[in-house]
Amino acid sequence: MSSSSRLAVVSFPLLLATVAAPLAAQQQTLRASLRALTPVTAEWLTAPPGTPGAKASYPAGFTSHIDLSVVHGLNLAFFTLDLADDGTSWTLAAESGVLAGYNELVATHADLLLVLTAPVTTVLDLDVRVGHDGDQPSPYGFQVDVGNDGSFELTTDTTVCCGTVNRRVWSWNFADGALPLRLTGHNLTGASPQAFYLTVKATPWAAGTAPIGPDGGSIVDLTTLSSRYTTNYRLAALPPQLPGWTTTLRATGLGEWHAFVLSASDKVVPIVAPAPFTGSGLLLGQLDMLVLGATTSTTTVPSEWRLDVPPLPPGLELHLQHLSARLSAPWPFGLTDPIVLRT
Numbered sequence: 001m002s003s004s005s006r007l008a009v010v011s012f013p014l015l016l017a018t019v020a021a022p023l024a025a026q027q028q029t030l031r032a033s034l035r036a037l038t039p040v041t042a043e044w045l046t047a048p049p050g051t052p053g054a055k056a057s058y059p060a061g062f063t064s065h066i067d068l069s070v071v072h073g074l075n076l077a078f079f080t081l082d083l084a085d086d087g088t089s090w091t092l093a094a095e096s097g098v099l100a101g102y103n104e105l106v107a108t109h110a111d112l113l114l115v116l117t118a119p120v121t122t123v124l125d126l127d128v129r130v131g132h133d134g135d136q137p138s139p140y141g142f143q144v145d146v147g148n149d150g151s152f153e154l155t156t157d158t159t160v161c162c163g164t165v166n167r168r169v170w171s172w173n174f175a176d177g178a179l180p181l182r183l184t185g186h187n188l189t190g191a192s193p194q195a196f197y198l199t200v201k202a203t204p205w206a207a208g209t210a211p212i213g214p215d216g217g218s219i220v221d222l223t224t225l226s227s228r229y230t231t232n233y234r235l236a237a238l239p240p241q242l243p244g245w246t247t248t249l250r251a252t253g254l255g256e257w258h259a260f261v262l263s264a265s266d267k268v269v270p271i272v273a274p275a276p277f278t279g280s281g282l283l284l285g286q287l288d289m290l291v292l293g294a295t296t297s298t299t300t301v302p303s304e305w306r307l308d309v310p311p312l313p314p315g316l317e318l319h320l321q322h323l324s325a326r327l328s329a330p331w332p333f334g335l336t337d338p339i340v341l342r343t
Contacts, residue, residue: 141196253324
């Protein structure tokens with residue numbers, strides 16, 4: 001890289017004042033289709049034979065909205081789902097809830113296939129969260145099979161009680177074809193109320209950006225006496241939130257300390273966090289600048305950060321990464337896989 005491009009990296013904050021054409025938006029068409037593979041049901045399982053309204057069902061087939069409920073005294077079951085496009089992202093949100101009277105059983109069941117398609121030049125940010133509230137948690141509440149290959153990459157948790165969320169962020173390159181996700185949900189109770197939640201948000205990356213290296217990042221866990229939050233360390237270059245700007249970087253991780261790393265070089269070096277921190281990974285070896293972003297999500301501890309990147313002059317190649325660390329036991333330290341931004 002030329003010395004002038006290197007200077008542009010070092011002078012990143014001064015680019016706010018640079019008069020330059022913004023990076024052109026990618027002409028992307030992200031499409032989503034959702035199909036119920038079997039009928040989606042909400043049911044009072046122990047209802048006397050012939051009880052009217054003991055079961056509600058939505059037929060197998062394509063859909064974007066489901067709203068089922070069964071209510072008989074203390075026996076309640078519901079399942080809702082919406083798939084919507086806001087012009088930038090597709091979001092699927094689903095929820096199931098059950099409550100049973102004494103010696104009764106109620107349940108919901110769903111088996112769905114979400115398929116995302118886009119031009120082969122598109123890179124996708126896939127942000128998936130599953131959670132639950134209640135005293136009868138189960139890994140079967142919601143399960144997510146990315147790629148529909150028979151293995152579930154994300155499931156609901158077994159931690160009892162409230163506010164438990166598992167979040168994972170991945171990227172997908174449509175040069176590898178369409179992205180299918182199989183989503184299953186099973187909620188059964190014979191006692192206290194139990195609810196499960198699922199959110200899938202799919203957003204194309206900004207133009208000129210791409211992930212580098214393996215997809216995923218290590219997983220970090222924040223567990224308390226009554227809840228649990230897990231996420232992976234991941235950096236994505238999303239469409240800019242500010243008109244005319246280049247991109248909005250969004251990082252996931254965990255910790256009171258964090259920084260976005262900018263480098264003119266794509267070289268990485270292995271590191272092991274110094275004591276008392278725990279963690280290791282591959283770090284961009286030439287740290288030209290550390291930049292703080294804004295904390296945009298907190299689960300008792302900061303867990304998401306964003307950085308708006310201003311308009312940049314053409315001809316740059318920047319390599320970016322995010323680091324985060326907790327400043328208390330068990331002292332987790334993590335770093336995302338690097339990404340590249342070309343103007």
